Amino acid sequence: MQSLNRSIARILVAALLVAVALPLRADVALLNVSYDPTRELYQEFNAAFAKYWEAKEKEKVVVRQSHGGSGKQARTVIDGLDADVVTLALAYDVDEIAAKGKLLPAGWQKRLPNNSAPYTSTIVFLVRKGNPKHIKDWDDIAKPGVSVITPNPKTSGGARWNYLAAWGYALKASGNDEAKARDFVSRLYRNVPVLDSGARGATTTFVERGIGDVLLAWENEAFLAVKELGPGKVDVVVPSVSILAEPPVSVVDKVASRHGTTKVAQAYLEYLYSDEGQDIAGRNFYRPTNPKIAEKYASQFPKVALFRVDEVFGGWQKAQKTHFADGGVFDQIFQK
Amino acid sequence: MHPIRTRILAGALATGAALASNFALADDDVTQLKEQLNELDQKIRILQRQQELDKEAAAARAKETPTVSTGKDGFWLKSADNSYQIRIGGIIQADSHWYPDLTAPPGGTANNFLMRKVRPVLEGTFLDNIGFRLMPDFGNGTTVLQDAYVELRLDRAFNIRAGKYKPPIGLERLQLDSETEFVERGLPTNLAPNRDIGVQLGGSVLSDTLSYQVGVFNGNTDNSTTDGDTNDQKDVLARLFAEPFRNGGSWLKGLGIGIAYGTGVQQGTVANSNLATYKTVGQLNFFSFSAGAYADGERTKLSPQLYYYVGPFGLLGEYIDSSQKVSRAASRQQDFDSRAWQVNTYWVVTGEDASFRNPDPRHPYSGKAPGLGAVELVARYGVQTINASAFAGSATTRLADPNASAREARDAGIGVNWYFNRNFKIQLNYDQTEFDGGAAGGKDQPTEKAVFTRLQANF
Numbered sequence: 020m021q022s023l024n025r026s027i028a029r030i031l032v033a034a035l036l037v038a039v040a041l042p043l044r045a046d047v048a049l050l051n052v053s054y055d056p057t058r059e060l061y062q063e064f065n066a067a068f069a070k071y072w073e074a075k076e077k078e079k080v081v082v083r084q085s086h087g088g089s090g091k092q093a094r095t096v097i098d099g100l101d102a103d104v105v106t107l108a109l110a111y112d113v114d115e116i117a118a119k120g121k122l123l124p125a126g127w128q129k130r131l132p133n134n135s136a137p138y139t140s141t142i143v144f145l146v147r148k149g150n151p152k153h154i155k156d157w158d159d160i161a162k163p164g165v166s167v168i169t170p171n172p173k174t175s176g177g178a179r180w181n182y183l184a185a186w187g188y189a190l191k192a193s194g195n196d197e198a199k200a201r202d203f204v205s206r207l208y209r210n211v212p213v214l215d216s217g218a219r220g221a222t223t224t225f226v227e228r229g230i231g232d233v234l235l236a237w238e239n240e241a242f243l244a245v246k247e248l249g250p251g252k253v254d255v256v257v258p259s260v261s262i263l264a265e266p267p268v269s270v271v272d273k274v275a276s277r278h279g280t281t282k283v284a285q286a287y288l289e290y291l292y293s294d295e296g297q298d299i300a301g302r303n304f305y306r307p308t309n310p311k312i313a314e315k316y317a318s319q320f321p322k323v324a325l326f327r328v329d330e331v332f333g334g335w336q337k338a339q340k341t342h343f344a345d346g347g348v349f350d351q352i353f354q355k
Numbered sequence: 356m357h358p359i360r361t362r363i364l365a366g367a368l369a370t371g372a373a374l375a376s377n378f379a380l381a382d383d384d385v386t387q388l389k390e391q392l393n394e395l396d397q398k399i400r401i402l403q404r405q406q407e408l409d410k411e412a413a414a415a416r417a418k419e420t421p422t423v424s425t426g427k428d429g430f431w432l433k434s435a436d437n438s439y440q441i442r443i444g445g446i447i448q449a450d451s452h453w454y455p456d457l458t459a460p461p462g463g464t465a466n467n468f469l470m471r472k473v474r475p476v477l478e479g480t481f482l483d484n485i486g487f488r489l490m491p492d493f494g495n496g497t498t499v500l501q502d503a504y505v506e507l508r509l510d511r512a513f514n515i516r517a518g519k520y521k522p523p524i525g526l527e528r529l530q531l532d533s534e535t536e537f538v539e540r541g542l543p544t545n546l547a548p549n550r551d552i553g554v555q556l557g558g559s560v561l562s563d564t565l566s567y568q569v570g571v572f573n574g575n576t577d578n579s580t581t582d583g584d585t586n587d588q589k590d591v592l593a594r595l596f597a598e599p600f601r602n603g604g605s606w607l608k609g610l611g612i613g614i615a616y617g618t619g620v621q622q623g624t625v626a627n628s629n630l631a632t633y634k635t636v637g638q639l640n641f642f643s644f645s646a647g648a649y650a651d652g653e654r655t656k657l658s659p660q661l662y663y664y665v666g667p668f669g670l671l672g673e674y675i676d677s678s679q680k681v682s683r684a685a686s687r688q689q690d691f692d693s694r695a696w697q698v699n700t701y702w703v704v705t706g707e708d709a710s711f712r713n714p715d716p717r718h719p720y721s722g723k724a725p726g727l728g729a730v731e732l733v734a735r736y737g738v739q740t741i742n743a744s745a746f747a748g749s750a751t752t753r754l755a756d757p758n759a760s761a762r763e764a765r766d767a768g769i770g771v772n773w774y775f776n777r778n779f780k781i782q783l784n785y786d787q788t789e790f791d792g793g794a795a796g797g798k799d800q801p802t803e804k805a806v807f808t809r810l811q812a813n814f
Contacts, residue, residue: 166397212401215408228407230400 046079047283052102054089054176054266055217056240060303061106067299068290072283080283088217089176096120096271103275103284106268108176110134111335113269123272136265137291138305141325142177142184144256145225145234145241152232156258157188160233161206168224168231170215172343176266177218179343181235184262186342187331191260205352226253237264238320239304255321263325427777429476429814441479446533446813448472448494452638453806470494471809472532474501484508488520499580501550512558516570519582522551523568523594524615526660526673527699533813534712536731537636538784541697542739542766545633546656546677548572550580553589562602569593574619574654577631577677585629590619592656609664609710617656621679623649630681633693633739635764635788637805642741642760642793645683645753652680652688662711669701669709686752691745697737697766705729719776728775737766746792761793761800782809 051061065082072080085092085100089108096102097120107113110128113135117123128135146154152165160167170178182204189203190196213230215221218240225234226244233256236244241255268288275281290296297307301316332338342348417435424431429444450471471494478488490502504518521529525547527540555570574590575581596613623629629650633642660673674696681691707714707729718726746757768786775781784807793800 212397213404213408216412220408220411224404228400228404230397230404 046081047280048278049080049082049103049280049284049287050085050101051082051104051106051287052085052092052096052100053106054092054108055086055219056177056222056237056243057106057266058084058086058219059243060239060300060305063303064291064296064299067295068287071290071295072286076283078283080287082287086217086219088170088174088178090179091174091216096122101274101278102271103278103280104268104270104288106266106288108264108266109179109335110265110267111179111339112176113267114336116271122274123269127269128267130270131268131288132292133308134265135267135269135288136308137268137288137296138266138300138307140238140264140266140305141261141323142181142235142258142264143238143241143261143321143323144258145222145236145244146254146256147232148252148254150254150256154233154256157185157203157207157260158192160210160235161185161203163210165210165233166212166231167207167210167233167235168213168215168221169211169235170217170221172349174216175218175221177237177240178214178221179338180237180262180264182342182349183328183332183338184235184258184260187262187326188258188260190331191326201348201352204348208349208353238306242304242319257321257323260324260326263327265327427814438483439479439481441477444476444478444814446472446474446476447811449810450538451808453808454637455804455806456801470496471538474532476502480508500582501580510558511563512560514557515554516557517554519550519552519580520555522548522553522572522575522590522592522617523555523557523570524548524592524617524656524658525675526613526615526658526662527671527697530711533811536699536701536733536772537735537768537770538782538807538809539636539638539786541636541695541699541735541768542737542764543658543673543675543695543697544578545631545739546577546675546693546695547658548575549578551575551590552582552584564599564601565595565597567593567595572619574621576629578634579631585624585627586622588620588622590617590621590654592617596660606665607663609669610661611663611711612661613659615656615658615660617654619654620652621650621654623651625649630679633741633764635803635805636737636766636768636786637788637803637807639803639805641764641788641790641800641803642755644681645755648681648683648754650679651682654679664709664711667703667706667709669699669703671697671699671701671711673697681754683754684752686748686754689744689754690742691754692742693739695737695739697735699733699735701731701733703729703731705731713777713780714774716774716776720779721776726776728773731772731774733768733770733772735766735768739764757792757797758795759793761790763791765789778812778814780809780811782807782811784808 053061061084069080069082072078089112093107093112093115096105096116105113105116113127117125117127144154154160159165169181172178172182185207186200186204189200193199213224215224218237221234222236222240222244224230226248244253245255268291270281270284270288275284292309294312297309297312301307301312306320307313307316328335328338419435421435422433429442432441433439448471451468453466473493474490476490480486484507486506486508488502488504492499492501500519502520504516504520506514506516508514525544528544528547551572553570553572555568557568559566570592572590572592573584574588594613594615596611598611600607600610621629625647628644628648630644630648632640635641656675656677658673658675662669662671676694678690678692680688682688701709703709703714707717714729714731716726716729718728720726720728740763743762745754746762747753766786766788768784770782770784773781786805788803790800
């Protein structure tokens with residue numbers, strides 16, 4: 020009888036092990052938590068990567084996407100959304116995941132080339148057909164009677180790029196006069212009738228709801244709107260100066276480790292730097308960082324003088340604290 | 356076009372032309388009007404968009420906001436995505452036991468009121484598939500931990516449960532304590548462990564028509580809820596239960612049939628026998644082992660079982676055969692066998708469907724809707740028999756004293772249940788138990804007559 024007991028116990032233990040091993044047989048799945056306008060980019064890229072990974076590792080990978088305002092997405096990851104990788108609009112949001120969520124190391128940005136930004140972009144204007152308000156540069160959108168559409172910098176990474184682009188322009192135009200820059204940005208935001216939570220929502224407000232005279236948009240978002248609406252419905256206006264937006268990517272180490280997806284997550288992000296990844300970025304109107312691929316798409320991107328956040332604002336941490344923290348400059352000027 | 360309508364239209368056009376010639380607007384005025392119209396149009400669009408954004412924000416907040424709800428199934432706290440859920444519930448049973456004959460067997464419980472079960476329940480789910488349940492019991496003036504387990508719900512067909520809970524043997528025992536049709540369970544429950552500590556695999560397959568449990572347990576004494584273990588040996592228990600017609604519209608839809616089996620080695624001592632005492636449904640002892648007897652070897656249990664519910668009628672039947680090697684003094688490892696069976700029948704007079712759970716009244720009573728609830732009549736018959744060899748031998752070697760313990764108990768019971776709603780019921784039972792043996796001189800113990808009442812609130 021005791022031997023029977025032992026046999027049954029062994030069977031139970033084996034069954035337990037089988038049960039625990041069952042989930043391991045499933046295809047590998049990644050969750051990419053990204054910002055608003057990258058839907059189309061990652062739809063195309065995910066398919067390409069899955070094909071590449073299956074050919075290389077004989078393993079099927081399914082990448083799920085989550086999109087929203089970059090700041091909001093970062094908070095969601097900190098609050099427990101199981102992102103294997105994040106591809107957000109700005110480095111500060113990933114820093115927050117590292118600092119508050121403790122989900123990846125502080126030096127995450129040095130792990131991939133170009134400060135972990137596989138592609139770049141900038142901020143341009145999207146105006147109505149024929150540019151009826153004659154908007155050519157930043158000064159034109161701060162004039163009374165011009166309605167400007169831009170999302171909320173509290174929730175949207177793109178909106179923070181918009182804001183800093185305007186501020187940087189005003190600084191340059193005024194010889195680094197902070198007061199004049201503040202006045203300029205205040206006047207600009209007086210022209211903003213509605214704040215969406217993300218860049219895609221702002222595009223909807225401008226394009227589909229027909230609100231506003233100008234949309235401050237990611238360059239890729241502006242070109243995508245032109246492409247989808249067809250020529251002649253809206254026009255892209257490139258200002259004299261804009262900001263170099265460097266949307267970063269990172270593996271969320273603790274989540275990927277817990278999921279057993281670290282290797283594939285790392286490969287996923289590295290593939291963004293491959294020729295195919297860069298080509299997909301270019302096709303989706305992101306500026307490739309690989310010079311060879313960048314050259315291929317050079318004609319589709321207008322020449323514009325670009326400044327970096329580090330040069331003008333002393334880095335994202337400082338810019339965030341000064342302008343976008345609770346009670347910061349944005350709160351002060353927008354409440355007026 | 357209708358001629359009258361044509362004439363009206365022609366007249367309107369002529370009038371319009373005349374007015375236009377008299378009140379022609381200057382180009383500047385038209386431009387100004389257009390601008391004003393555009394401005395108004397933008398304002399309306401902005402207001403509409405703002406409303407859209409407000410709605411989106413409210414929807415997003417709702418998705419992120421945990422919910423608190425209360426209802427007939429207790430109080431629930433749920434995370435926005437439902438992956439974390441906690442239920443706070445409870446059972447309170449206020450009973451009374453009455454024995455109309457004054458010749459109740461010795462050692463029994465006196466006529467009294469008692470709090471039979473007072474059980475707060477805390478249960479929930481974490482991360483979608485990790486469940487837990489915690490249920491202490493403060494009834495009968497004692498504190499007992501009845502349920503405390505965690506469950507890894509890997510799949511509907513495969514769950515792992517570890518902790519303290521009902522082992523998979525007795526059918527009526529596995530019925531929720533708040534859902535039993537009788538105030539006290541029948542005689543077969545004497546031979547099924549009440550609660551035990553162990554680990555169990557379980558699940559349901561074939562579109563939930565077949566469920567199974569198999570587990571390793573400490574091996575508690577029958578009808579016991581002890582937390583610890585008295586020996587290194589464990590029991591292995593398994594149960595298969597089929598409801599082959601549950602997913603169709605057949606009149607056999609409510610048929611469930613199963614079998615449970617348990618085996619193990621139990622070792623007691625003279626001081627701690629690891630043996631059970633058997634009670635009538637009136638909760639009075641009718642069989643006890645002699646002092647010095649103790650569990651000493653293999654024990655097995657076999658229990659075929661079934662229920663069948665069709666419309667307002669229901670039937671539950673089970674049989675349990677329990678055997679255990681028992682020693683006493685020089686009498687070593689004797690086979691002790693006991694068998695019990697019962698048939699319970701139910702009729703929900705008010706027409707609600709009978710089931711393994713309490714009927715759900717069509718016209719429940721509530722403060723706002725004074726419905727009559729549901730009324731159910733119940734009847735049962737059950738027998739428990741002890742094998743004759745248990746009484747054989749001398750006063751120093753026999754396992755049980757034939758002058759104090761009965762060889763057989765036969766219970767017939769009837770009752771009426773009044774379900775006010777899903778949360779409150781009143782029960783009235785009458786059970787009469789006859790015995791073979793168990794009294795001095797080889798006589799039968801007197802017939803036990805018991806009237807039980809219960810007011811139960813559960814949520």
